[in-house]
Amino acid sequence: MRNYPFTAIVGQEKMKKALIINGINPKIGGVLIQGEKGTAKSTAVRALADVLPDTFVVNLPVSATEDRVVGTLDMEHILKTGEKKLEAGILAKADENILYVDEVNLLEDHLVDILLDTAAMGVNRIEREGVSYEHPSRFVLVGTMNPEEGTLRPQLLDRFGLCVDIESEKNIEDRMEVVRRRLDFERDQGQFEKRYEQDQMELKQQIQRAQVFFPSVEINDDLIGAVADLSIKLGIESHRADITVITAAQTLAAWKQRTMVQLEDIYEAAELALPHRLLQDPMKGNPLHQELARLLNNRVVDN
């Protein structure tokens, strides 16, 4: 089964950007993609692995058992030999890969707890029948959900570094292009891949260059001040928000082959990292979202 090439996805630039910078720098903390059905969410996530070096997409099924996720004792081995042996779970495989949770809002509560625990520490601990074991589990958490089917627990929401809302394409020409490419892909996957080989290669190289670039990206104190200012104005309590904005801005700078973070990187990053952290008051709709948009617009105009 071949994946649809990442570079062949029409539109949805924000989602692609969020995925790419997470691919460059896993420390950003993953991305939550919210949108209606059929907006290429899953396609994009699966396609991302192809443009990242040595990366898999590991699926976390919403109804998996704890044993399968965390890992458990290898029963067969025990019965045969009388020795304990550990069988690793999904979290072991997800280490240094992409952990993909489709319909993350439907993830069962006990799995959400495990996920929060592991994502916070970057370590998965297994405590089973007298076996204590831990292994690193640093994954890029990518979740997709359709908000119409239920909301996400606030703790889990905050765990996602970035969040993008996507909509289906309303432009007829673009939609026709989506169908055309899809038809071509279905007709001859090999040939379709060839068409995008060049683009895929360039994207891959750009990502790798950005990864090399990233450690040397600097950010000056004024910009750090601007981030803090933005968060205070929006009443965001979490410091993780500030840190994520800065990390994402640095990654964006690296992506653009710059060694200094610029204000535009900050705002681009804020647009991805802040919306889901705004205090949501269901009584009043979303005035803070408008405030964020206003602040971001003003700043971009100012500069």
Next chain:
Amino acid sequence: MNGLIGQMKAKRGIAAALINPYLDRVCIVGVGGTGKTTLLEAVFPYFPKKDIVIVPAHVATEKLLGEKEIALFSQNRKNPGSHSLLYQAKVVITDQFALMSESNQRLLVQLLKNKEIQLYQDADFYSYPLMAKWFYCLDQEMQDKSMLKHAKLCARLVPVFNVSERRDILLTPDDQEHEYRKEEIEQAKQRLPSVQVSKDTLRLAVEVVLRSGCKNQEADVDLIETARALAALDSDESVQPKHIEEAAGYAVSHRMGEQQESSLSKESESPANEETSKNNLEDKRLSSSDKETVLADKGRQNHETPGEPLPDEEPPNSETIAEDLEDEVEQIITSLKVQSELLYSKRNINPHTIKGKHQEGTSASGNGRAIRAVGRPTEAISLYHTLTAAAPFMKVRVPREGMALVIEKEDIRYKLKEKQQGFTILFLVDASRSIAAKRQMSVVKGAIMELLRQAYQKRDRIGLVSFRKTGADVVLPFTNKFAEAKRKLGEIPTGGKTPLAAGLEKALILCEKERRIHKQAAPYIVILTDGNANETLKPGGTAAQARSEAYQIARRLAREQLPVTVIDTQSERNTFGLAEELTAALDGEYISLDVLTDKNIAKTVQSRLHP
């Protein structure tokens, strides 16, 4: 005649799905007894038997995902033992999809969409492809229409023939007029790759989907692919507008109800009648025109897209769309609306006429899903975990006569099942004159909103019953939906006499019902009252009768062991002790707050529930 058309339609839909491999999720919808299963069985002969996997409704999650099989005796295990039921399936059949547990439904759909199954084997991670075509059946009378949306193509059966006649027609192989022969399908399959789609046809298809109000962009491709399959079936070299029209019935109509459905479910539990569905259609027309206005902006935004090859077409311009295309779209949309309405509207159902093998039902004995094994006894033993726990000691233990394994008491592990989380809270609120006069209603509303705000995190569900004048009203059925609650709380009428007995009785009925549905959830009742009662169940009694009736029902609540807290709306100084008396009859807890504010009430309730 009508039935013949309907049936031909369903069969053409299935034929299209058989021809085009892209159409891999197919739904068959029909009223009970129209022979959905029979049509499903008619699919079988088109595939080798070994490729077909039938997934029963009660399938275990482990079976779907694949689990490690214990192979103690085979020394060299070549083939991995942990295959999913779906391993190497080419065709997956779920006749009773609606009866599968919700988590398994989601899992199955996810696996089929991912087109691969991932698993571990001896510390090795690998995946195998799952390239299966999925056929599932749904009953048209089902409650949850969202299950329709999994399908790329949906074929609908019209209830006219009885089952035996239908079976004759479906299964008679030489009935060439009605049956697609295997060769016919095979030939169409050969023709499919050369079926062309012109630019205008493509535009027509996209317009149809956009205008239908279906939000799912995937419908574009599904519509085109269905139309291509139909064109191949008709030996046409390119897709004609008539194919688009026909295909829209299969690929779009079942997705149109999505908005309709969500707006309906918000309303209430009352069944959709003709009128509301018509209204919704109106709404949809409005919303689709809204979308068109957004369209222009969107197009502009999309041009500043670095790194993404844009289609080298002329810029979008709705005026260039030819008039006849416009007409065509209009015509298709009109016919789609009719079809969608048929699919989504609930007709008046006489419960005795429902046929078919199964109906939706809640699972027996409200057991949760096993989430882990624990040492302390619960309802069920986990054999797997028990054996695992015992295994390390096998070497040193001496088995009893005829026994291969030794399992001691301390090895036994139990399944910890997941229970419904959170509490169910029922507010019973006095909305009579005395309360209204003191403006306490707004405090109560505030408290409920506050609790609902927290309920979002704590997974509580909240309901509200108010009583006034001559009876009690369910203002808010148990919910954790904030928006819905807010709307309903908006206008609670106040004033009139105080029918406490009626209020208590309503609360009792609701809680008993709730307890029956969610086995574990014992609703927690919060009563806000001054304890006064001056209206009887049958209006017109004296105050003394009213009070004695209220106490009688209060004692019934106590016998049901429903946890009750009474919050006295009289402040401490001038209380008459009536609320305390009531609390005693209820065997509940009495709370008198110095200051009755919304935050105070919410805090008190929360501290009782989540200490």
